[in-house]
Amino acid sequence: MQDYYDKIGRFLPNKQIIRTPITAPISCKKMPHAISYNEVKLWQADPEDHEFRTKYLADLPDFLSSYFANKYIKLLQSQGRQAANSFLRHTLGGNIHARLNLVNQQYKTNKSSALSINFASEFAKLPTLTPHCINELSVEIAHYLEKHIQHLLDDRTFCLSANEIDAHSLEHKLYVAILVELKGINIDPPYFNDYKNGKLTNDNCVRALAKITNQEWWQKKLKTRRDYQHEHLAIAVGQVQKKASAYASRTCQSEWREQKRRNQKYLQKMAIENEQTGEQIPLDLQVYKSITNPAIRRVELMTRMRGFEDLADEMGYHGAFITLTAPSKYHSTYAKGGFVENWQGNNPRETQAYLCKIWSRIRAKLNREQIKFFGFRVAEPHHDGTPHWHILIFMRPEHLAQAFKIMWIYAMDEDSEEKGASINRFEFKDIDKQKGSATGYIAKYIAKNIDGYALDNEIDDQTGKNLKQTAKAISAWASRWKIRQFQQLGGAPVSVWRELRRLKNQKVANQIIDPILASADIGDWAAYTVHQGGPLVPRKDLKVRLAYEEKLNQYEEPFKKIKGIFAPIIGLASFICTRLINWKLVPKQKSTQDVDLKHRAKRSPWSSVNNCTPQDLSLKADHQITERQIIEQQLKIIGVPNDDLTINRLYLRQNIKINAKQYLKLDNQLNGVHLIISQAPVRTIKQQSDEVIEFEF
Template sequence: MTDTVFPYAWNAPRAAVGAYQADDSERGIRYLTPDGKRKFLSAMELAETDEKPDRSKAARRRLASLPHYVRSFYARQLEKMDSKGKKAADNWLLNTFERHVLSRIDQVNDHYLPNATLPAVLMPLRSEFFRLLWAGKKELKRLAHSLADILQSEFIREVDFQYERTADPHFSTLSGYGRIGFLASHLNTAVPGWSAYCSEELEGEDALKCVARLQSPQWWLNRLRRMHARWREHLMIVTGYVQAKSAPYSSEPCVQEWQAQKKANREYLNAMELEEQDTGERLSLADKVNGSIANPAIRRAELMVRMRGFEDLAKLEGLAGDFYTLTAPSAYHSTQKSGRRNDKFNGSSPRDTQRYLCKVWSKTRAAWKRRGIRVFGFRVVEPHHDATPHWHLLLFMRPEHAEQARAIFRKYALKEDGGEAGAEENRFKVVPIEEEHGSATGYIAKYISKNIDGYALDDEKDEETGEPLKDMARRVSAWASRWAIRQFQQIGGAPVTVYRELRRLRDRELVLHPEIAEAHTAADEGNWAGYVTAQGGPLVARDCLRVRLSYDVTENGNIYGDDVSRISGIYSPFKGDTSLILTRTSQYKIVPKRKQDDASGFDFDFSGGTAAPRSSVNNCTREPRTVEKNTLQESTVITDGASCAIDYGSLTRKERKVVAARLSAEFKAEQQRKRERRKRQPVLRQPGERAEKIREFASSIGWDIGETEVGLLLAGQRIALDGVFYVARSDGALYRTREKLPQSTATTVNTWVTRLRSAYQNQGQK
């Protein structure tokens, strides 16, 4: 090949200025030092490090970063190991803590943390979700409002865009919901209506109801509170704090919060009354609640009556009874009965285990139905010592179906990990009911009492913990409340709600249809067996019931636009509307109790508001000249350290002036003391390098930021400037969290709901 000849010298290729000729023999990088010299680092030198990563230091940092309620036990263990030497401590950190504990913690965190890749619009909230374990009430509320604001603005923006483009309200609504549903699906929580949307079954009206929830701060606050509480409890389960050797069934914080909530509920009930809207008659709200099934004693008694009624029906029909115990595989148990860690544990929460048990039962029930096996009875759910739920079922069926029913149930109970050691003995147990060994109700009575209030179990011991059953009842109740697990469920038979509505008619003289009269008589006598027989028997199908509930439906009855159904009475479907009997004829509303002053004997409300303060400073803060005659009928002042009631109506004008002048002087003196204290407190400049960077960055964008705003940014809060929210990062720079909406999209979701519904109606009329 000959060399190329260029006709002109300027056309010939020339070498680039300062070009570096790469040498294939050299693999690395060249760089320029600050003093102007060039240096070269080979690939081998780049791969070399001075020392290997210190895994023990990383494990120590992970331990220090855990919440205190998880860290405390393992921090004490590390102190013991440190006293034996660094080698022993490192060995414990790597082979025990990192290998078994941290792996479980990371597994649980994956249940609740958002997806690794969040959409850009949710990135400002990523750090807040990661701090959810440490969040308090204010942080949860702030996160709920921020999340609701973002989803609301995204919905409005998407609907505006699609409506201007297509003028189709139905498509615009679904597109807007799809946008915010997609965003919420990254938060590792259930999104209302999302499955129907993905299967193209969601309608526009239903989408609006889902949007109303997703843009509601209160809805998100409830969801975040539940997530926060269960996340913490799940961590305490997997790290060994919930077990027979420490705190069986539920952790100590869980029990304390449950007791505090119970106390708050009682205080609320005692402070409120029920007021009849037509007559104004008032009833004690606490008495009404104590007389309902919310009372543990009444709830337990009703369950026992229903269980005894089923047993009587089974004897009358000659049916066989079986007592089943269903337990989850060992992979669902965090801790062994001995207190040792279960290395097979898969990280499931009690709700995950409950879903598994429900799935086994649904398959079993479906298989029974295909083979014509009909059963009725009760199911009781209770926890193992490590909070893993298991089931007890007392079921009645025809004797010829008993063996086949057991075989089917055993098949599905052992389908998952049925070959592991101990599965045959522990996963599924059947005890036939034999009268010589006790009644069927006696088999389940202990489990009902244990899971409610421990009634009549003073001398009984818990098989798993060895503690008195009565003491364990509150821990079981706290467990059920935390994980929202239904403890008792009736299987088959007639519905109990109709039974309760019939009992409400006991004091009314009515002429009932024969279809209803028999069931009413049995319910009034507390005869569950007679009531079930009057409804068609224990194996009656739901569409063959002789007495049913009547409902009043209120369209758009709640803040989310749902239709709200309320029980209004009972009727017989065989007789039609002529058999309707209203069981709830009065409408009540919850109102605060009337204030009563025992010292004066007054029993009427004063005009000072719902909670008139009994304090001289708060109740009389006016100047003497503003105190008018007869404006206050009674007040309270402090005289020599004791409170005494003064009837202003009985005082002379001169005496009123003296009292008012004294109270005003005391108030002015208190205000002066507060001003002096504020003067003595200097205004401190926010310290730290990060605060200085925030000031510099704010100044660079023309923001004359104050010290209060710097403090809020350092605390992780958002600050608005010209309608744009900013948040401070670790480097001190300010980042936008949400752009200011254009004027055309400054509408609320409620306005859009009205517009879209009007559009639906117009399309329907056309």
């Protein structure tokens, strides 16, 4: 009893008994020195199972080990050691390691060359490298190869052995020597296909050597490989799926958003400058009005699609909506969750190549059977990043049944016996005009894959989320894997359409070009296609085509640059130049709107169909400044924001939409220029053609 009072009795009833929490026993183990940051986190959470975890996490890149470390710690804190260790054992100990091996084998380097040995550690951690580290690595590799080439040229034995065989074979021998070096890191040198086919010339050998000793060439190569490998590994471990992050990993989406932010910041700092006059236009304004603007891109696609549908109705063609999907072995995870057991390690680009191959075989067979069609194709991802196609085509109604059979045969050619193939791999729907238009069938897919326009209340059938929210993830997916989302099937080329629209309200004397120009100018895709020869016209029979100017790049490789348009049936006599002004990128000045033109050269005519008389440059400069001041003052009076963008658009005679029925525009009158409100967006051009500014370059 005395012992009781000595130990316990001191806690009297009027005193509070304080109970201290039971803490985990402090481990006697000492934390190893050479462990990663993720292993340090795991050690602090549970040092006892460090050796057990190392078996599963040691070979993983940091971004993957971080993913599993966070899940392990979460399970450890909520369910205990047994649940956390079981998670590692069942995931990394089983299927995931096999899936990771499938992916790593595709990017594996070997020690077959000095280059691969010297940079083995850098390539081993390539998926985790930052842009700065990639830039440093590209400099080191380019410098190493430059020294290697110089060493070979200094070797008289190497040079003499080449000259003994052929007087012009030294370049080829240098190319082969570099090919051996690059083979160790699994990268093909430039012109590798020409080398395999025996078509490699001495000039191309020299160009190839110039490229592989250029840091910029390596930076692009390494960044692309890093991006592919990083996302491919994320797909392998299940980070890209409906239950984690649909379409693209969270890292991929974050990097895409950051790149967009950096691009926007760059655009705001730069301008395009007329090389002849020095006049500058803000670069962000140029991009805003170009096809790179998602809203403009979407509107153009819908215009083309609607034009095709109108043509199909006039021709008596019927529409069909087709969905083409790859076999299960190309898919990483199931829609309901869980890994696909027979996944063969393909990335989305490889699956896209498979779909392209299937479609090329279908197209060739339809051509042999004299079944003509036209339409559009949209490529979009499943929840796990695997692409599938939606195709809207128009053809004669009597050909629909035969076309269905042909497409079915080729779509089911590979793994046709697998479960669910007949349901999931191919779908062919006749479009019922009473239920909706053909354009309506594909409109949702176009908006979903661009900007999610008008899809606020629509639900994505892949993820169950709002379609507008998933549009950014799909854009990140397409950007990461460099997959072409939209493709026109048949019809006249959109490149000519865009080039004609640069001419705007021009009229030409050429009776072949003028109706095509007028159709493009008013945005009538159906009329443009008809005047070009119809939706089934072969490329060789187009009425108007692009004209190119040949130039040389920094490696002295010839490339073609669009210069204008012409009518092949007439020849170069019909050529119309659409790009007379040469622009260059320059840092933006404080004010790029009111550029002093007093001491600058006379600008070239806007197009080959304009005839301009010389004018005094000083008067023109004063006239330009006065017009801008008038616009700014009148905008203040009517209460419209007088920002630089609005002033620029009005100065260029573009319409500003005020409401659903009214447009604001600048009108030339006897007593000067005035802002007027019109009921329709009438496009006008400046009377003095040398003051018209074209933004695209």
